[in-house]
Amino acid sequence: MQHRLGIDIGGTFTDAALESDGRRFTSKVLTNPAAPERSVLEAIRAVLADAKLAPSALSIIIHGTTLATNALIERKGAKAALITTEGFRDTIEIRHENRFEQYDVGIDLPPPLVPRRRRFGVRERIDARGKVLIPLDEPGVERVIGEIEREQVEAVAVGLLHSFTEPAHEQRIGEMLAKRLPRVAVTLSCEVSPEMREYERFSTACANAYLQPMIATYLAKLRRDLDGAAVSCPLFLMLSGGGLTTIETAMRFPVRLVESGPAGGAIFASHIARQCGFERVVSFDMGGTTAKICLIDDCKPQTNRAFEVARMYRFKKGSGLPLRVPVIDMVEIGAGGGSIARVDALRRICVGPDSAGAEPGPACYGRGGTAPTVTDADLLLGRIDAAAFSGGRMSLAPAAAQTALDGAIAKPLDLTLMVAALGVSEMVDENMSNAARVHAIESGKDMRGRVLIAFGGAAPLHAARIAEKLGIDRILIPTSAGVGSAVGFLRAPISYEIVRSRLARLSSIDVAEINTLFSEMHARAEAIVRRGAPDATLIEVRHAFMRYRGQGHEVMVPLPGGCYGEKESETFAHAFETAYRTLYNRIIPGVEIEVVSWVLSLSAPVETTAETPAVVVPHMPQPASQRSLFDPLAEFMQASLYRRRDLRPGARIRGPAVVIEDETSTVVSPTFDAVINGFGYIEMIRKQ
Numbered sequence: 001m002q003h004r005l006g007i008d009i010g011g012t013f014t015d016a017a018l019e020s021d022g023r024r025f026t027s028k029v030l031t032n033p034a035a036p037e038r039s040v041l042e043a044i045r046a047v048l049a050d051a052k053l054a055p056s057a058l059s060i061i062i063h064g065t066t067l068a069t070n071a072l073i074e075r076k077g078a079k080a081a082l083i084t085t086e087g088f089r090d091t092i093e094i095r096h097e098n099r100f101e102q103y104d105v106g107i108d109l110p111p112p113l114v115p116r117r118r119r120f121g122v123r124e125r126i127d128a129r130g131k132v133l134i135p136l137d138e139p140g141v142e143r144v145i146g147e148i149e150r151e152q153v154e155a156v157a158v159g160l161l162h163s164f165t166e167p168a169h170e171q172r173i174g175e176m177l178a179k180r181l182p183r184v185a186v187t188l189s190c191e192v193s194p195e196m197r198e199y200e201r202f203s204t205a206c207a208n209a210y211l212q213p214m215i216a217t218y219l220a221k222l223r224r225d226l227d228g229a230a231v232s233c234p235l236f237l238m239l240s241g242g243g244l245t246t247i248e249t250a251m252r253f254p255v256r257l258v259e260s261g262p263a264g265g266a267i268f269a270s271h272i273a274r275q276c277g278f279e280r281v282v283s284f285d286m287g288g289t290t291a292k293i294c295l296i297d298d299c300k301p302q303t304n305r306a307f308e309v310a311r312m313y314r315f316k317k318g319s320g321l322p323l324r325v326p327v328i329d330m331v332e333i334g335a336g337g338g339s340i341a342r343v344d345a346l347r348r349i350c351v352g353p354d355s356a357g358a359e360p361g362p363a364c365y366g367r368g369g370t371a372p373t374v375t376d377a378d379l380l381l382g383r384i385d386a387a388a389f390s391g392g393r394m395s396l397a398p399a400a401a402q403t404a405l406d407g408a409i410a411k412p413l414d415l416t417l418m419v420a421a422l423g424v425s426e427m428v429d430e431n432m433s434n435a436a437r438v439h440a441i442e443s444g445k446d447m448r449g450r451v452l453i454a455f456g457g458a459a460p461l462h463a464a465r466i467a468e469k470l471g472i473d474r475i476l477i478p479t480s481a482g483v484g485s486a487v488g489f490l491r492a493p494i495s496y497e498i499v500r501s502r503l504a505r506l507s508s509i510d511v512a513e514i515n516t517l518f519s520e521m522h523a524r525a526e527a528i529v530r531r532g533a534p535d536a537t538l539i540e541v542r543h544a545f546m547r548y549r550g551q552g553h554e555v556m557v558p559l560p561g562g563c564y565g566e567k568e569s570e571t572f573a574h575a576f577e578t579a580y581r582t583l584y585n586r587i588i589p590g591v592e593i594e595v596v597s598w599v600l601s602l603s604a605p606v607e608t609t610a611e612t613p614a615v616v617v618p619h620m621p622q623p624a625s626q627r628s629l630f631d632p633l634a635e636f637m638q639a640s641l642y643r644r645r646d647l648r649p650g651a652r653i654r655g656p657a658v659v660i661e662d663e664t665s666t667v668v669s670p671t672f673d674a675v676i677n678g679f680g681y682i683e684m685i686r687k688q
Contacts, residue, residue, distance in 0.1 A: 002059045003051075006489035007043060008261050009036050009065040012288025012338050012358045013457060015483035015663075016043035018051055019490055025051040026483045028390060028457070028663050030358040036067060037222040041229055055230040062489040064238035064260040066289075067218060068211050072113075072258065072321065073310045077210035078154035078185070082114045083144060083173055084202065085161040086121035092202050100318030110310055110321055113203075113210045118151055120144040122173070130165035141173055145180050156181075157209035159189035159202040164501045167194070185212035192253055193324045195597055196501040200306065200324045207309075207323055208255040215254035219247055236494065236532060238264050241303065241326030243495025243603055246531045256325050258309055259332075261485050262292040266301040266328045268488030269453040272478050274299040275611065275679065280450045282436065283330075284466060285484060286459035288338045288375075289355040293436045294330035295445055302443060304329040305499065305545065305556070305599070326497040326601075331439040335431050337375040337458040338362055341405075341424040343412045349420075351428045363404035364396040372408045374458065376401035377424040380417065382629040382639070383461045383667050385660050418630045426632065429462055433469040444583040451476055455484030457664050464655075464669035464684060465632065475672070477682040479644075482663020493539075494532040495603030496525045505549070506569040506593045515563055518542065518600055525602040533604035543599040546576045549592040555579050556599075613678025617650040629656055631670065639668075644682075651676040655687075 003020045009031055018025045027046035032039045040063070048055060071077045082089065092112045101107050122141050125134035148156060156177055163170045167190035177186050189205035223235060237250035240259035250257060262285060269283030273296055281296040295302045307327045308320030334353020338361065341351045351374065356362050360369035364376050364386075378384050379401050386396040402417060410420035440447045452475045454463035460477045467475050480487050498521040504510065522540065529538060540561055545554035557579045560571065572595070577587045623640035631637055639656040644666075647659070652675050655668040659682060668674045672684040 003053060003057050004490050005044065005047070005058055005061045006264070006486035007040050007061060007063045008264060008483070008486040008489065009039065009063075009067065010261060010287050010289060011066055011070065011355060012336065012361065014039040014043045015486040016047040017480060017483045017486035017490065018047045018053075020051055020053065023051075024480055024487070026480050026486070026663060028483060030361070033357065033359055036065070037218065037225050040222060041225055044229070044231065056232065058231055058233045060233055061226070061231070061235045062238060062244060062492065063222075063235060064264045064485060064489055065257065066261045068215060068254055068257045069259070069309060071211055071214055072207060075113075076214075077113065078213040079118075079152070080114050080155045080157060080206060080209045081118040081120065081148045081151060081153045082202070082206055083120050083122060083141075083148075083156060083158045085125065086123045088161060088198070089119040089121045090116070091199055092119075092206060095199060096318075098318065108319075110319065113206045113321070114157065118148075118153065120147060124160060124169050126160070126162045126166050126169065128162055128165065130162070132166070132168075136169045136172055138172070138176070141176055142180075145177060148184075149181060153184060154213045155185040155187065155209035157187045157189070157202070157205040159198070159205045161198060163188075163190040164194040164196060164201065167191075185209060185216070187212065192255060194501065195305075195324055195499055196503070197324075200322045203321055204255060204323050204325060207258075207321060208253060211254040212251070215257065216251045219251055223247065234532070238489050238492060239326070239495075240328065241495075241497055241601075242267055242301065242328050242492060243497070243601075244492050244532065245494070245496060245528065248531070249496070249528055255323060258323060258325070259307070259327050259330075262294075262330055262332060263328045264485035264488035264492065265292060265455060266294040266296070266330060266488070267491050268455060268478075268484045269294065270296050270299050270301050271488070271491045272453050272476065272681070273451070276476065276677070276681070278451045278476075282447060282450045282452055282472070284432075284436075284452055284454045284459050284463060285456040286432070286454075286462060287336050287456040288458070289334070289336040289357060290332050291335040291432050291435075291456075291459070292330050292332045293432070293439055294328060295440060295443055297445075302329040303327065303556070305597070326499075329443070331435045333431060333435050335374070335428045337373065337378070339374050339428060340371045341373065341377070341409060341427070342371075343409060347413060349409060349413070349423045349427050351424060351431065362401070364398065364401040365394070366397045366400060370404055372401070372404040372424065374424060374428050376404055377421040378458070378461050380405065380421040380630075381425060382627055383658065384665055385641075388660055390662065422630060422632065425462070425465075429465045429469060432462070433466055436466075436470060444585070447472065453478065455481040457482045460664045460666040462667075464667055464672050467684075467686075468669065468671060473686040475684040477666045477684070479680050480663070481666075482661070491606060493603040493606045494529055494536075495601060496528040497599060497601040498525045499597050499599045501597045502595070504595045506573055506595070509569050509572075509595075511564045511566060511568055514598070517598060521598070521600040522602065525600060529602050529604060536604035539603050539605060541601045541603075543601075544572070544595045545597040545599070546572070546593060546595050548588055549594050554596050555583060611679065614649045614680070616678050617648070618652060619648075619650055621647055621651045621653070623657070627658055629658070629667075631656070637670065647676045649676050649678050649680060655684075
């Protein structure tokens with residue numbers, strides 16, 4: 001029998017989801033910021049006790065974490081150095097020489113992860129076609145390694161000009177570093193991000209080096225503690241692109257873990273969409289620290305090859321650190337249950353992006369927090385049951401929430417306490433709605449007609465209001481919504497993605513070279529995937545990043561598999577025009593098309609149990625009690641209170657209502673009615 005466990009470390013809570021013999025058990029514990037591995041063990045013990053299983057019974061653990069993201073945002077990574085081509089050590093500081101905020105004279109740029117005094121140039125040069133123009137100056141490299149040794153760094157990134165075409169010089173420097181400084185972690189840009197555009201490649205290599213010692217230490221401690229607790233099953237890590245990898249690969253390329261937690265949520269929503277037959281979906285994942293929004297079409301989340309982390313300006317592209325690794329494309333903002341509310345200099349209510357986290361947490365947690373948060377506002381508005389929070393394991397303090405909101409929001413703005421709480425809720429809802437609108441527009445897509453799938457500890461509380469703002473008529477709250485990302489990990493395949501930059505015009509493409517390139521990429525990806533799936537039949541997916549000649553940005557285009565023939569350029573051109581028209585609603589006739597990068601993804605099939613919906617018998621359940629809610633019209637109303645465990649398929653609920661469960665609560669606003677479908681999901685439909 002398979003006993004599969006998903007573990008998600010968030011900024012506030014650590015979630016666990018165990019699937020065993022067709023049943024699911026979940027647990028949610030506060031994250032220990034100083035020792036997150038202890039939170040993992042605590043969550044595992046709780047869920048195993050609930051399932052009445054011994055630790056040795058576990059078959060597999062799949063783990064996602066925000067540790068990498070937080071280390072980059074909070075600048076708590078390793079002391080790192082950079083070795084680059086002579087004359088290019090300031091590339092990561094010069095950036096693109098553009099201004100993301102055109103008229104801000106005091107613009108703040110994110111400082112490089114590696115300061116200038118620890119960036120070193122070596123004499124060498126390779127041209128854009130991979131030809132060696134200047135041989136590597138090995139005595140010069142030895143001198144640089146001596147300086148790095150004196151700096152006592154923990155990690156070194158190596159990024160040379162055009163190493164994506166010919167990696168020999170980077171590999172030689174890596175060998176010399178390993179021989180001279182065996183205890184120092186080494187990252188080669190030709191391995192972590194072998195693509196053109198040196199700024200993004202150097203930035204990704206520096207981020208990987210910056211994270212390596214910390215992530216490697218954490219994973220080693222976690223593996224040690226699991227072994228000590230008699231948990232000896234395989235451990236896999238969730239990647240930002242939606243696949244799983246081994247602990248060894250995660251230690252080598254920790255930059256690929258930066259969006260691992262949110263990726264699990266997108267996979268969870270994709271599984272729900274496939275299960276229910278929804279073609280166009282927007283997933284809404286709101287936890288304790290952040291909210292994540294992802295567009296999903298045909299049961300596949302939107303993906304990308306690049307993203308930014310640690311943005312200095314919210315929503316401002318270019319204000320963060322660029323990373324070029326496979327990622328599920330989503331927008332992430334500092335709007336969670338623990339997001340702190342305040343009044344700014346213009347007497348406006350502002351929420352986030354900073355969070356109270358797990359320590360001290362929202363004021364109502366009674367752990368020393370004094371700043372008002374979204375959770376405090378939700379509690380006062382009647383959306384959260386203080387006695388049943390976290391299944392009754394954690395009792396909330398409404399008086400502390402009142403004191404925090406009254407002192408920081410209500411009195412400074414001369415508002416009643418309830419209107420102040422409503423103002424906090426409305427601001428965070430508008431922030432998330434606006435982020436969703438912008439993300440959809442930038443993706444060339446529409447929010448209308450989509451189904452909103454809400455999960456995470458705070459999302460079901462806010463889903464109805466978000467849907468009202470976005471004009472969405474249908475909402476789905478799945479079972480285990482409070483631990484959605486952890487459940488999503490159990491739906492992810494063991495996979496790995498490889499990218500190679502090879503500039504090629506379709507009019508003169510060398511098909512033999514492309515076939516050889518894909519063959520090499522397949523071999524490398526298979527070597528990694530086979531570590532976790534030695535006997536599986538692997539699935540290959542190919543893409544290319546293409547553009548019209550003269551353009552500065554590319555479009556991701558799906559490609560057919562197999563061996564390509566001489567007339568394949570016509571197939572590529574048609575695929576590009578289809579993708580380009582989808583994004584821009586037009587094509588540009590008569591302009592030559594070129595390919596910049598080639599992408600291959602290899603994955604093992606996911607073992608899932610087919611779920612059959614239960615027979616739906618329409619009925620009106622009796623509410624457990626009544627509760628007073630304060631709604632967006634700034635008035636109190638009576639809402640029916642239901643316990644989710646008591647609701648059966650076919651149950652119909654008229655809004656306003658609140659459905660409570662251990663990990664979260666679902667608010668059915670007056671504009672929606674709800675029904676429990678055959679899978680046990682809460683489906684809210686807007687009233688006519």
